Every structure is written in C-alpha cells, then in structure tokens.
Amino acid sequence: MNTSNAMPRHSDLDAQKAFDDLWSRTLSRISGDLNRLIYLASTRDYNSGRYHHAGLEAHFGFDAVRRALENAHRELFWKLSSTSLKELVSELELYMHSSGEMPDELLHAWRSLQPYRVAIPLDADPLVAHLFLSNLKLGLEVLQNRRSRLVRHP
Amino acid sequence: MSALLIFLLIAFVLLWALFTFLERDNSPGPEDTSSFPLPSGYPGSCDNREFSSLGQRVFSDRDWNFIQREQSPALNKLFVSERRAVIAHWLRESAARLRAVRVNHVQNSRHSANLDVLEEARLLFVFSYLGLLCWALLLIVRFSHPSAPNALAVHFQSLAGKLFASAPRVFAPAAPDHRTFSSS
Numbered sequence: 458m459n460t461s462n463a464m465p466r467h468s469d470l471d472a473q474k475a476f477d478d479l480w481s482r483t484l485s486r487i488s489g490d491l492n493r494l495i496y497l498a499s500t501r502d503y504n505s506g507r508y509h510h511a512g513l514e515a516h517f518g519f520d521a522v523r524r525a526l527e528n529a530h531r532e533l534f535w536k537l538s539s540t541s542l543k544e545l546v547s548e549l550e551l552y553m554h555s556s557g558e559m560p561d562e563l564l565h566a567w568r569s570l571q572p573y574r575v576a577i578p579l580d581a582d583p584l585v586a587h588l589f590l591s592n593l594k595l596g597l598e599v600l601q602n603r604r605s606r607l608v609r610h611p
Numbered sequence: 612m613s614a615l616l617i618f619l620l621i622a623f624v625l626l627w628a629l630f631t632f633l634e635r636d637n638s639p640g641p642e643d644t645s646s647f648p649l650p651s652g653y654p655g656s657c658d659n660r661e662f663s664s665l666g667q668r669v670f671s672d673r674d675w676n677f678i679q680r681e682q683s684p685a686l687n688k689l690f691v692s693e694r695r696a697v698i699a700h701w702l703r704e705s706a707a708r709l710r711a712v713r714v715n716h717v718q719n720s721r722h723s724a725n726l727d728v729l730e731e732a733r734l735l736f737v738f739s740y741l742g743l744l745c746w747a748l749l750l751i752v753r754f755s756h757p758s759a760p761n762a763l764a765v766h767f768q769s770l771a772g773k774l775f776a777s778a779p780r781v782f783a784p785a786a787p788d789h790r791t792f793s794s795s
Contacts, residue, residue: 539664542674584665587700591693595678595686602683 471521472528475513479525490537491548492555497530498576506579530578538589545596553600561604568597659775662704666768669697672758694757699749705771706745712774713738741771 487493501508508526517525537545553560567573573593577586678690716734720726744767751760 535661539668541677543677546677584662584697584700584704588665588669588697591697592674595674595690595693598686598689599678599681602681602686 468520471517472524475517475521475525476528478513478516479510479529484529488555489548489551490533490540491545491552494530494533494537494576495552495573497526497533500526501530501579503575527578531581534576534578534581534589535585538585538592542592542595542599545592546599549593549596549600560600564597564601564604568594568601659772662708662775663768663772666701666705666764669694669701670758670761670764672761675756675758691757695752698752698757702745702749702752705767706742708775709738709741709745709771737770737774741767741774744770 484493484496487496497508500510508523508530510522510526513522513525537548540548553563556563571590571594574590577589581589674694675690678686720731744763748760748764748767751763
C-alpha cells in the first residue's frame, strides 16, 4: 500500500533535498557507477538494513536521509543492472584501479567471496538481482581472462 | 504441386489472420492507462516497462558479441549457461504475471453483467497462445543459443506487454514508485 498521502509533504521535500545534496556533494565526486553503488551499499547497516549518513542526518533528519540513500541506491542498482556487459567491465576496471588494491588480489577476492552481493538493495526485484549478479560474474571472468592472456603473452 | 501451393496460400492467410487478430490493440484508452496500477507484487519489483526492457536486454546479442571478441571458449560457455538461467527466470516471471492477469480477469468476469463472449474467447486464445510461446521460448533457449529466439521474444513481449498494460491490479499490495519520494 502506498502511504505517501499519510506523510507530511515537507518530509518528501526534505528527502528530495537530501537526495540532491547527496549527489552534488558526495556521489558526483566518486568516479564510476559501480564505485557509487558500493559506497551507497556501505552506508547500509548489515544487521538492520537501515541507511545512515551522519553528515546528512544532521541537516535533513534520519527519515529523509534514509529515503534519499535508499532511492539513490535503487537508481544506481537499476542503472548498472541494465547496462551492457561491455560497460560493466569498464566499471569494474575503474573500480579496480580506484580501489588501490592489487588487481589480481581484488579479482581473486571478488570471484571467490562475491562481496558484491551486499551491493544489492534490500527490496530489489529478484530477477534484476539475478541479472546483476550474473553480469558481474561474467565481467569478472572477462577481466580474469584478459589478465591471464597478459601473463601468457606479455 | 498446385495442391501444395493452395495449402501454403491457405496457411499464409490463416497465419496473417491470426497475427492481425492477436496484434489488435487491447489496451485501454489513453485516459485510462495512467490510472491502471502496475502488476508489481512487492516493493522494488519491476514495473511493466522495466520488465519489458529486461526482456530485450537478456535476449539481445549485444553482450554475446562482446563476449565473442574475448576469444575464450570457457567464457563463451559460461555466458551461455548464465544467460540461459536469467532467461529461464524471466520466462518464469512472465508466466507468473500472465497467470495473475488471467486469474484476475476470470474473477472480474464472474461479477460482470454484460460479458462479451467473443472478447472472452479472444482473450482465452491470447492467454493460451502466450503460454505456448513461453514454453517454446524456454525450449529454444534450453537447446540452442540464448539469443536465438530474439524475434520470437520480441513478439512475445509485444503481446504480453499490451496485456499487462491493460490489466488492472493483479498483485497486491502494489509497490510504491521507487523513483519518487513516497514513504514506504
């Protein structure tokens, strides 16, 4: 049931302001949608599934910030899920370079531990989540394949 | 020889009639479309447009072309098995949405005072045809390449899309639109 009518209107405005602030001050400074998605997933508490951002909460309140983070997370998740495999591989490369980790180590960890599973929003459509995970798995294998080829033919 | 030609001509006319019949726009008028809720069963579930675009995405050969350029048989094999699984998921979801629309329509029809028998027969035919297409797609994807039935998938989506768009609320409760700031 959509309960938007029961909520005071200023609450929606605060959420929108928090969303705009989040994009202009934080997300726009992060390069790549995958980086942004991982950042947003990291603002979510593992145990409760609630989103937190101390700086934004001080200005806009808990509820507005929670909804802003939730919406940004969903939007980016949908965007990445519907992107082509080629673009996703570029996103993965960008993430790998900006993480500061050794590419081989990161690839090994991501392929075996699949930490990217935590990047899925709590209420994501199972079909979209399936496509996202499948594409990421394929993207990682593409990168692994390229690295193996580099080792064989430097 | 002439018997075969006549048979082919009749078959062609029947097929043309069938497609014309099925492609008939059964969506409501523009003023009604916006008021129809989407068949979303849980928060975050795809709306019709997103669901349809997912279908186009999983059947398209764009990703396959990209994977082929990597020149790795293992990668090709992984892609086929991964895409098969996603397509099977999409088809199961499509079948579930179709079932829900059909059940909802049957329930509504029971309370309707002026049933149009021809329209009901046409809808029954459309539901059966879409169910059959779903199975055919599943079989083709299972035994050939995932992007092989692309044209058939487009036809299926076009028909199913019209049906979903014209269907009243079939899943409850409806999901809030996640692109707006409605509280959940």
